[in-house]
Amino acid sequence: MQQESPRRSNRERSDTTRAAILDAARGLFVAKGYAETSTPDIVSAAGLTRGALYHHFEDKKALFHAVAERESRDVAASIEQATADGLTARDALKVGGRAYFEAMREPGRIRLLLLDGPAVLGKHAMMAIDAANAQRTLEEGIAEAMAPTVVPADKLSAMASLLSAAFDRAALDIADGASTDLYAETIGTLIDRMVST
Structure with missing residues (x-):
């Protein structure tokens, strides 16, 4: 029973990170367009690392798809x-x-x-x-x-x-x-x- 809590917590953290990346990417894709938005822009806006972005999304195109x-x-x-x-x-x-x-x-x-x-x-x-x-x-x-x-x-x-x-x-x-x-x-x-x- 105690093991479920850390797993749920990890899942919640993962979902929160993914949502933060999506929100940051959406804002930049709308403001600057896909071509003018870079992955460093996205991770900076999300307050995360490139590793976090690439953990959730293969590349910028996959992120745009999401x-x-x-x-x-x-x-x-x-x-x-x-x-x-x-x-x-x-x-x-x-x-x-x-x-x-x-x-x-x-x-x-x-x-x-x-x-x-x-x-x-x-x-x-x-x-x-x-x-x-x-x-x-x-x-x-x-x-x-x-x-x-x-x-x-x-x-x-x-x-x-x-x-x-x-x-x-x-x-x-x-x-x-x-x-x-x-x-x-x-x-x-x-x-x-x-x-x-």
Whole structure:
């Protein structure tokens, strides 16, 4: 029983160190961009050693990947929270779209997920991050909204991918000053047309 406490303490210390590295890296990636951020900058901002960084992350790219994953999980959690209460599938897609726009207002999130993410990690890695967090629930939402029509899995995946791209483009435009209401309404129209076919 006494041996569990040091193990838990070591795990807690490890988790705290990892979180400190992620927080410092996120701040620098947002402020300076991936290319201009060095690992010495990150460990200095985190108040840790390079050894601590490399204990948790293979390199700067792996660290950026972890930051992007955490951001994507946070966005997905915001969407799930907004759509948790007894909505129809169609309304959940629309409410989820608005929740996505709100979640993407978090400072730096556009840069991390929509600009630097694809440039640093590549399209396939970002698609895998999205698939692990939001793609599956988006596919499920579309399938439920289109019931009783059964949509083949490949078509459902393509529909979710295209709708996701529309959300991303709208988030970029909103970040540049476009109306959130206008884009939410327009996405709603797109959803209505997509699921009524």
